[in-house]
Amino acid sequence: LxxxxxxxxxxxxxxxxxxxxxxxxxxxxxxxxxxxxxxxxxxxxxxxxxxxxxxxxxxxxxxxxxxxxxxxxxxxxxxxxxxxxxxxxxxxxxxxxxxxxxxxxxxxxxxxxxxxxxxxxxxxxxxDDRHFYATVREFAAHAQGRKQLRLEYWYRELRQRHGVLMQRSPDGTMSKLPVGDQWNFDADNRAAFGRDGPGLLPAPMRFAPDDITLEVIRVVREHFPTHPGDLDAFDWPVTRAEALRALSDFIDHRLPLFGQFQDAIWPGEPWLYHSRLAAAMNLKLLNPREVVNAAEAAFHSGHAPLPAVEGFIRQILGWREYVRGIYWTQMPAYAERNALEAHADLPAFYWTGDTPMACLKDAIGQTLKLGYAHHIQRLMVTGLYALLLGVKPQQVHEWYLGVYVDAVEWVELPNVLGMSQFADGGLMASKPYAASGAYIARQSPLCNQCRFKPTQSTGDAACPFTVLYWDFVARHEDLLARNPRTVMQVRNLARKSEADRAEVAEKAQALREGRWPAPDKAT
Ligand code: FAD
CATH class of the missing domain: 3.40.50.620 (HUPs)
Incomplete structure (x- = not known):
């Protein structure tokens, strides 16, 4: 041979x-x-x-x-x-x-x-893995000599280098300017669904298990009976032909509203306008170029608006390439980082969804059932709670790597350790994504179904997110005060009375010990 x-x-x-x-x-x-x-x-x-x-x-x-x-x-x-x-x-x-x-x-x-x-x-x-737009060497060259890495600069560089969503003169020559004269449409892409909800959503294409998949399901149940997650709803694309159909289905039916509702959460609606393509790309059934090109073509044909298309392409050409560069230039030390010195254990309810908090119950329940949650659920519900509670980043990493069908370490680890837990001390993200329950209340109606009140950090109905948020700000006051993007959080903390601060600290400690803030009414 x-x-x-x-x-x-x-x-x-x-x-x-x-x-x-x-x-x-x-x-x-x-x-x-x-x-x-x-x-x-x-x-x-x-x-x-x-x-x-x-x-x-x-x-x-x-x-x-x-x-x-x-x-x-x-x-x-x-x-x-x-x-x-x-x-x-x-x-x-x-x-x-x-x-x-x-x-x-x-x-x-x-x-x-x-x-x-x-x-x-x-x-x-x-x-070299030419699946990616950039080599790790190119990323390392970009990173060299920079005090801080920021997605935005890397993303712009890749757009220019690969001519994605760039202006062209009539003879086809590419300029250095982005289409629409704007690199970033994030401000257009943060809508929540109104009181009436998302209405009739375009259900994504399903791929019913064929004989091979049914056999695999049997083998997995037999070999890993105690591993988390449910196989009853398994409907992922498992071949390149299926992945291409899933891509067309997304471009035709969900891309036009992808941007607008990118950050919204609606209970019982896991897919919303998301693409469901991460797993197919990560297994290399789909090439990111064909995904990005299909999205760009949908803009040029008038099928999808620029904010949606730019927002979608930023995730793939931007974030996906960025986190890969971080992983391969920082490993193996990266996996051990714990900049916030977080040492608590991951609460057991992450493996069952058994918690009185409606938002966590919804996100975790859906994750275990489908192997999927969208970005804001991962970052601002499950990730946020672990960050605020102070869970050891390596335990958070292991949870994410296990439960999502699209989880592979090069993309999962920087997202968890860097973006969500700030365990790399700001290498990847410019600030800790710390927020109170009020953020979740803005993006979803889940707080209306919850016994805790997102605006309250004291009293019987105090929301664990809000309690832990103020406790987090207090525990990391020095760090947050040094960063212009978070200094306001510290100033707001200073307005709280001593008594409130003491109650927050006490409730936060109870949460770390697995006790709920309200005199316990059973869930
Ligand atoms: P869409 O919302 O439709 O986005 C389109 C595509 O953009 C995705 O398919 C994905 O390829 C890419 N993308 C979007 N956000 C990111 C990002 N932050 N980093 C890299 N690529 C991105 N993505 C994974 O592929 N595997 C993971 O294990 C993973 N773990 C994550 C853990 C945390 C804590 C967070 C905050 C994010 C994680 N992500 C991960 C990124 C993102 O949440 C998923 O890619 C996305 O939710 C997958 O669903 P989708 O295909 O419907 O994505």
Whole structure:
């Protein structure tokens, strides 16, 4: 065997760099399903099922393309259940001249492949992942010499470099100016649904499980019976063809209102105008260029307004590339950071949804049922509560990595540790996203269904978010006072009476000990 082309579970792209020069006469592909990847950090059932189903469908596509394949199934009797041990055994049996692979997305996985190859004395030809617009080297060059990293500068650079939503002269020459003379339409993109709610929403296309997925669901239930999450509602795209249909469905039906309602929450409506495309992109079933190009074309054809299209493209060309750059330039130290010195345990209700707080119950319940919550639920409900409570960032990270179907470490870790928990001390985000229950009340009607009052930080109906918010401001007064974007929070705290501050501290402590602020009425 000349090359053993290693394809990881999130590298399901027939055109990946690892296949350049592939010759079926002398090369073969290697893929392995191993329990270790679901137990190293507990992976929820929906997430594991999505990975395995997409891998098995990709194996079919490889065979159809005539590429010889060595594929390990989770239920193979002699499966040793770690990537390292499986690869080691295959290297010994197949004796390839070299391993070829596209740069892995996960730091730990990459270390383990390198170690196995070294021990077996097999050279590794690792190739750039051209799925992304930018290489890690380009990001590192951008970051070099900057005191602070900010999404906005990186995003503008990529828009100019790749000609996305840029003005052009009649002869097609690109200018340095953005379409609409504005880089950012965030101010247009913060609407909540009014009192009457979102009305009739365009339901996203569903992908009912086929025989392969049904078999995977059975295997996942059998192997990981205690892992969180529900498989009854599984309907994710698991092939490239399905992912392309999901993309068209989003562009046609939800993109036009994506921007406006990007930050809104409505109970019982998990999808709203979101794309549901993160998992398909992260598994590489979809290329971000085709997603961005489809959105830009929808603007040029008049189908979708600029604020919606810019807001959507910013997430992919901007945030997605930005967090990848942060991950790969900062690992492995990044994973250990804990700038706010947060040491509390993640409350047990994150694994059950069993809490009297309506917003958390809704977001966690939906997460466990579907493996999905949209950005504002992740950032400003589940993430916010952990930040305010002072949960150890590594525990928060493990929860997020397990429960979302789109979770892969290079994107999940910076979002959790950096953006949501401020554990990197401001490398990624310009301020801690600390807010009181009033924020949730503005974005959703959930507070109307809750026994706690978002405006209150004292008294029996005090909202845990609001209590913990003031406690957070008090605990991090010095840090927040130094930042012009948060100094007002400290000034507002100074207006509170000593008695109120003492009550807040006491209630916050009770919450950290798992006791609710009101004299406990059962949930
Ligand atoms: P949409 O709302 O339709 O957005 C479009 C696309 O933009 C997404 O599919 C995604 O590819 C990209 N995107 C949006 N926001 C971000 C972001 N902040 N960083 C990177 N890409 C972004 N995204 C993941 O893909 N995997 C994760 O594990 C993940 N964990 C997160 C954890 C926290 C605490 C937070 C705050 C955000 C996280 N995100 C993660 C980002 C974002 O919340 C999800 O990408 C999004 O909710 C997925 O749903 P969607 O496909 O419907 O996205």
């Amino acid at each position: 000349r090359h053993l082309v290693v394809v990881l579970g999130d590298q399901l792209d027939l055109d990946a760099a690892a296949f350049d020069g592939f010759d079926a006469a002398v090369d073969a592909v290697w893929m392995a399903e191993v329990a270790g990847e679901s137990t190293r950090i507990t992976s929820g059932q929906p997430r594991t099922a999505l990975f395995l189903s997409a891998m098995r469908h990709f194996a079919q596509a490889l065979r159809a393309a005539g590429r010889p394949l060595h594929y390990r199934q989770l239920d193979d009797a002699d499966n040793t259940h770690t990537l390292a041990s499986e690869l080691q055994a295959s290297l010994a049996a197949l004796k390839p001249e070299a391993i070829v692979l596209t740069a892995p997305g996960d730091w730990q996985v990459w270390q383990s492949i390198k170690a196995v190859a070294k021990a077996a004395e097999v050279p590794v030809d690792v190739r």
